[in-house]
Amino acid sequence: MISVSGLEVVFGAGTPLEKRALRGVDLVVPAGQFVSVIGSNGAGKSTLLGSLAGDVKPTRGTIEIAGQDAARLSGNGRARAVARVFQDPLAGSCGALTIEENLALAHARGKRRGLGLAVTSSRRELFRERLKELGLGLENRLEDQMALLSGGQRQAVSLIMATLARADLLLLDEHTAALDPAMAEFVMSLTERVIGETGVTTLMVTHSMRQALDHGDRTVMLHEGKVVLDVSGDERRTMQVEDLLHMFKRMRGQELDDDALLIG
């Protein structure tokens, strides 16, 4: 279970550029739930994700990941609890290393790294099996450099990497935003499959309302650093993008002029 309470993040406190990115976010995500997070630019999506990942230090409030106080989890401990897939396909893997070396790095996520061989034959077998799920033929290219793969292929491998070692929380940071529509579709269905198989608690940030409603069990909308909408169950199943927009407008009592939310 992930429990965020009273989370506030202020950047540049006390300076003219002070920015209150999060203004008291409360969010409880039961184990195994798949939550999509939506909001316009500057709503605080990235800050929320960064706080969960440990990149951003909360100004106030607490985060608990699977019963552990996240503030006490640093470096390796946080990496053991949280797996991530980045928006930029180049950011989540090492282009200069081979596919199997990237997988080996991810396989040891949050574990002690000793002087034993990183790529053993039994691990190679495991990697081959996991890559086969993709149906991209990558299982025969284990020793190819990661840089030779397309953005979509790299993102697909990043998903496999994120789920090689057990995690309490999977963070997807607009992980299909940089892909063409067909590839984005493929990576999304792969995402559903991988999450279904592992049952990992997931937070997916997206810019697309369509994607936010079509995937996962629950949708949370952020606006100006607060949760303004939180729907799940039957209410969400029958919800259309237009309803979401309408609710959003009514709730904020203002016109929405950011058409970025409509895209997709």
Add this chain to the structure above:
Amino acid sequence: MSEIAFLGAVELGLVYGFVALGVYLSFRILDFPDLTVDGSFPLGAAVAAVMILAGVNPWLASFAALAAGACAGLVTATLNQRFGILHLLASILTMIALFSINLRVMGRPNVALIMQDTVLTPFRGLGLPDHYVRPLFVAVLLVIAVVLVARFLKSEFGLAMRATGVNAKMARAQGVSTSLHVYAGIALANGLVGFSGALFAQTNGFADVTSGIGTIVVGLAAVIVGETLLKTRGILIALIGCVVGSVLYRIAIQLALSADAIGLQASDLNLVTAVLVAIALVLPRLRARRAA
């Protein structure tokens, strides 16, 4: 070029092969331009020479030189990682500090090791002439070093070090302590360079405080020549390339200096070095332009 001059060049190339391995680790694996080596090379030579003169076992003295080099690397890594000083500047600071430290270690600008027992002593008088024994001995040590470094870079720890150099953000997301790997990598790199200095002192019979000048250029030249000749993504081949590059570089210098027709003399060494390195850097680009 005489046979003795040729073997002398090979020997020097092999001794500097350790420098090339160190420079490969810092520049290529960690993407950390580390000039500390100009100080850690004479530091290794000084430590080994002084200890041998004091009657310490030459192997012990050589490994003490390795440890001293590693400590110098740790100073650079600390200035960079702990205090946020730019890597290049941090390494220059350590380098100039080491000049004074090396003078302190030796107590004078140079120390002779004539008639002292060195790591080479047991292998002398086995029937082979001395100018064969020295390069063979260094070659054996270098092969061991190449195998160990290659194996290290294929370990989980070594792989994390490579990831640190390629994509630090990704490495951190995988729980890799990038700072720990910079410390370890720069220490290992300078340890190899310090060991190289110790071998230099013992094969040449002296340690000199100025012998470190240009070490970084020699190391980089070896790495670049190796990369130009052996195009590979494999770690072991890349390391072998560094060693081959180091030897070829020395032979090229020897050829240039011994060709009387060109009219070069020993004092032209630095000019020849710079020209050779520039050529090694320019050639791949020209080749790429022609291919395009």
